[in-house]
Amino acid sequence: ALKVAIVGLPNVGKSTLFNALTQTAAAQAANYPFCTIEPNVGDVAVPEPRLDALAAIAGSKEIIPARINFVDVAGLVRGASKGEGLGNQFLANIRDCDAVAFVARCFEDDDITHVEGRIDPISDLDIIETELMLADLESLEKRVVNLEKRAKGGDKESATTLRLVKLALAQLNEGRPAFTAEVAKEDDKAWRMLQLLTAKPALYVCNVDEGSADKGNSLSDAVAARAAKDGAKSVVISAKIESEIALLDAGERAEFLETIGLEEPGLNRMIHEAYKLLGLQTYFTVGPKEARAWTIHVGDTAPQSAGVIHTDFEKGFIRAETIAYDDYVRLKGEAGAREAGRMRLEGKDYVVQDGDVMHFRFNT
Ligand code: GDP
The missing domain is CATH 1.10.150.300 (Obg-related GTPase Ych/YyaF, coiled-coil domain)
Incomplete structure (x- = not known):
């Protein structure tokens, strides 16, 4: 699975964020199994409302989301490369990750010590x-x-x-x-x-105070400007709010999000930005047994996409029956889409689109 390192100075909110991420997955127990590989690695389901919609139409028994791993890299302080703090072993943790989420402290709170003695996310990021x-x-x-x-x-x-x-x-x-x-x-x-x-793709996570969760603040604006300059992405999140959202059930969550003016949890945005950053997208396979999300690169062809399921699917690829997500939903499933002529037969040169519902034909 895709691996994203969570990196930042102490007391910026990394663990709060990490715990929210892993608890959210745990809260979605039945459909989104959660497991922890190591204490600092969270295996998280990629939030995908479209998958639920597809499963409801097809009556799928099981929903299998894509997964993403977050690695909580603690112990990075000034001098880490020289072995200060927890030092070099933690830098090695970052090395085999696909992307890095830099958490920047964009909240003021006199009760929470800042290791450098001042709130300045830009110089934190510089360190x-x-x-x-x-x-x-x-x-x-x-x-x-x-x-x-x-x-x-x-x-x-x-x-x-x-x-x-x-x-x-x-x-x-x-x-x-x-x-x-x-x-x-x-x-x-x-x-x-x-x-x-x-050289890793970077996502800047601005951890803001609760009151700034929807629009950010002047500190997060500064971080966003830096991200834009570096060709990186940035998201505004309140780790504290996210840790509260994580504990709510689906109904309560929707209500809570509305009262604070958010469309979806910040963590979902964070995961989706990580996807964009890495040039990733999703296609689906849907049937009575299961509805499943698969992760591919933007630009992948039908055989390459089939190869994510099994290498034999790629080698023996013949064609793919393809229905766009919107058509699948509007026409209430495969039969409806077929009748309306919205199920396409695509060959080996077809470039799979985000949200495609695919059924592969292949030789074994
Ligand atoms: P880490 O060292 O980067 O992992 O930071 P933690 O997640 O342990 O957070 C350090 C302290 O800051 C904890 O007491 C958190 O409760 C607090 N904290 C984290 N995020 C926020 C926030 O958005 N607002 C406020 N006021 N406190 C926060």
């Missing part, structure tokens, strides 16, 4: 970014000698890696995070294999 840059520098510098040796020995792959390592080092030595490097499309995969902390 974290500096630590991640130092960690990247260190891990890259360690690799140079070995790569040079192997590249000289004629190993093409090492030569490519070495070139990219040098590209990243050039940025980092100038005090710029690795994501600012210009990487050619054909190098994309090798670049990602470097697992650089400062």
Whole structure:
């Protein structure tokens, strides 16, 4: 499953957010099984109201949402890359995540100590970014000698890696995070294999006071501006409110959200922004047995999308019976869509659209 690291200085609201995320999943017990792999990893169902609508129409016995993992990375403080706080082992936790959610403290509360003694989310983010840059520098510098040796020995792959390592080092030595490097499309995969902390797709989570949960405040505006400049995404969330929402049942939740002027829990927005950030989207398979959401990349073809279910589906792909989500709902299911001519037969070049209801035909 997709893995997102939750990162930030102490006392910014990371654990509050993490607990809200995992409790929400637990609260949706029957349909959204929740399990914790490790104490700091939360396996969370991706909120998807469309899946419930599809299951209701098809009378599906089971609803299986897509999953996303959140990793609570504690212990990041100034000096972490030098082993301060919980130090390096926690930086390693971030390395195998697909994206990083940076939590920034955008609330004032005199009772809650700030490690730096002032509320300034931008310099908090700078501190974290500096630590991640130092960690990247260190891990890259360690690799140079070995790569040079192997590249000289004629190993093409090492030569490519070495070139990219040098590209990243050039940025980092100038005090710029690795994501600012210009990487050619054909190098994309090798670049990602470097697992650089400062090259991961980033989502800035502005943890605001309860009164600012709907529109944010001047601190979150500043963070949003920084995110936009860095090509990152940002969301406004009140971790405290989210932890309260997490404990409500579906009916109470809708009512509570309305009173505070929110359309959906902030956590849902956070998950959806993570999807967008990573270029992901959803298609569905729907039947009497189960209704299920599958995660694919924007631009994936029908066979590639089938491959997410099983590699045999991709290899033996013949065609896909496809109904757009809106048609499926409007025409009340497969039979209605077929009758109205809204069930399409799509071939191997079809680019799957978000919300498509798919049925794959394949050879075994
Ligand atoms: P972490 O160290 O980043 O994991 O931070 P925690 O989630 O443990 O939060 C630190 C303290 O800040 C706790 O006492 C939380 O209750 C409090 N806190 C978290 N979010 C908010 C918020 O939005 N508003 C206020 N007033 N307090 C918060």
